[in-house]
Amino acid sequence: MIYALVGASGAGKTTLLHNLIQKLPEAQPLLSFTTRGKRPNDVDGEYEYVSEGNFDTMQAADEFLWTAGARGKRYATRKSDVEQALAEGLYFPILVPDVLKTLHEFAFCRGKQKSLHFIYLRLEDEDEQARRLTERGDSPESIQKSLSESKLWNEQAQTLGIRLTVIDAAQSPKKICEAALAIIEHEESAAATS
Numbered sequence: 001m002i003y004a005l006v007g008a009s010g011a012g013k014t015t016l017l018h019n020l021i022q023k024l025p026e027a028q029p030l031l032s033f034t035t036r037g038k039r040p041n042d043v044d045g046e047y048e049y050v051s052e053g054n055f056d057t058m059q060a061a062d063e064f065l066w067t068a069g070a071r072g073k074r075y076a077t078r079k080s081d082v083e084q085a086l087a088e089g090l091y092f093p094i095l096v097p098d099v100l101k102t103l104h105e106f107a108f109c110r111g112k113q114k115s116l117h118f119i120y121l122r123l124e125d126e127d128e129q130a131r132r133l134t135e136r137g138d139s140p141e142s143i144q145k146s147l148s149e150s151k152l153w154n155e156q157a158q159t160l161g162i163r164l165t166v167i168d169a170a171q172s173p174k175k176i177c178e179a180a181l182a183i184i185e186h187e188e189s190a191a192a193t194s
Helices: 013-023 052-060 079-087 097-109 126-136 140-157 173-193
Strands: 002-007 027-029 032-034 047-049 064-070 073-078 090-092 116-122 164-168
Touching (some): 002 173, 013 116, 073 079, 097 140, 116 140
Parallel strands (some): 002 116
16 A cells, blocks of 8 residues: 655655654655655655666666656656555655656556555645745755745645545644544555455
């Protein structure tokens, strides 16, 4: 089962991932590849850090289901890793909204749409988002870009036409985790009875 954590920069996706992995021992991140450097709060197993050249080689070999870019860095997830996650286990990828439809279509084509749920962390308070990004060490230019992206993504989230549960990301990390755990418990219970 894949529970994709989605939202703009500063919404708390990585914090939620940390908290979910602590609460659910069987949970793990869905490996992504990135050309950016490691951040102090990155979760072990969440990213494989690769050079631009290695990224290009993997992309040319058609290994990736999707690629995305953010602030000059690239991210991608392998098709084979997504196949495995849809088939077994409990996986939590962190995704940007641009790739949600691709993941949804991939799962649908394999008859695994019930093995996929999107959790959208919606943060509408620009001052709070800017504060979080400043604490993280983002540059003023990067923060402004993130604020613009957040508005766009919040609008797009309502029109994607996919199964998506919204959590208010202005809450405390504990409350966000409790809300996510309730979603997961509900989905796992429904899957067990179907």
